[in-house]
Amino acid sequence: MTVTPPALTDPTVRVPLSRPLPVRLEAELGKRIHFISPDVRDFAFVRGDEGVEALELTLVPDPTDTVAHLTDKINRVVEREVRVQRSWRPKVLWTSARRGGQWPDPLPEMVRAGLVHAPGPGTMTFGDLMIRLVDHLDRQVRAIALGMPDSTEYRYPTLLPLEVLERQHYFESFPHFVMFVSRLHNDADNYETFLRRYREAGRRITPEIFSLCRDDRYCLPPTMCYHTFNQLAGTSVDQRVVTSRGKSFRFESRYESGLDRLWDFTIRETVFLGSEEYVVESRRRFLEAAFALVDQLGLAARCEVANDHFFGDASKDSVLSQRLMELKYELVADVADGRSIAVGSFNLHGSHFGEVFDITRAGAGGPGHTGCVGFGLERLAYAFVTQHGFEPRNWPEAVRVGVAQ
Known part of the structure; x- marks a missing residue:
């Protein structure tokens, strides 16, 4: 044709x-x-x-x-x-006790009730009830992480040095997600030029104004684990678990569904470092605890073998290795209108980050192995209110009690 x-x-x-x-x-x-x-x-x-x-x-x-x-x-x-991609049938590792159903999208009614507000594409403001729900869900995931031996928690800054992503070639695989940070060059003449152009443009920021900005070599983090790898660069570890919660940012090109795909979102991430056996076993233990949590929350969900959405020449080989070696699992929850979204991911990195960041195994030598678990807290909350509604009296008792605390 x-x-x-x-x-x-x-x-x-x-x-x-x-x-x-x-x-x-x-x-x-x-x-x-x-x-x-x-x-x-x-x-x-x-x-x-x-x-x-x-x-x-x-x-x-x-x-x-x-x-x-x-x-x-x-x-x-x-x-x-x-065209270079292979096709795969989704491999399901686990399915929750609750089966899927047909639910309407709760977001329009939540907006009318003042529970959430969308100030712009890909961003969302949460009111009191949703704040407490997200915090409760985070406490449950955090408890899994801190319940593991050799675990600790950190609170990282938002800004991430560009060299951290350059060091592990992030830009070659995910250029479509990256968001850079800049500022006006600190010079009196530059400020005056900015003000003149700004006023001439009707007090609006236009593309020409960005020529007056200076790159201070920071970006917004696409996820939290890069802070951990940067923190531990050049050190030796025996076995360690590091968990953190923070804001992450990925440009997704369009935002229509509200809470399931955000530009500015919150991740609870847990990183495992040590031997290959230790990292694999840590992921397995976290998976089992996460499955129990999903059933406790009464969510219809499943765990599947998955791959990242690479963009670039590395796409073919990266997807193939992730699928064949089952390096990435996703916890996928059902949401409105027959859709489903990934609320958590469980990843093995091999010795890649150990080599890139010079993180060695104490006493054993050689690069350490790493893995990570990440939960998108807004997504998890969205799946929950989609399936249970946003009236606490209809929620599982454990969640009602936890949110009320």
């Missing part, structure tokens, strides 16, 4: 693929569409006899890309990132 791209003035355009894409790879392409161009508001797959033959794209008003450029970019990503 030959498809001719229509004029860009149409609200919806059809972009042909250079050759049909197997339907089994739709999901891999779908993960990347909104990172390909900010002009894409929505999309649908156009299937033919041999697979996906084109994309129907709904564009934003006054898009900046031409159809030809969009077509070229999409086909580049398909060939470089998607």
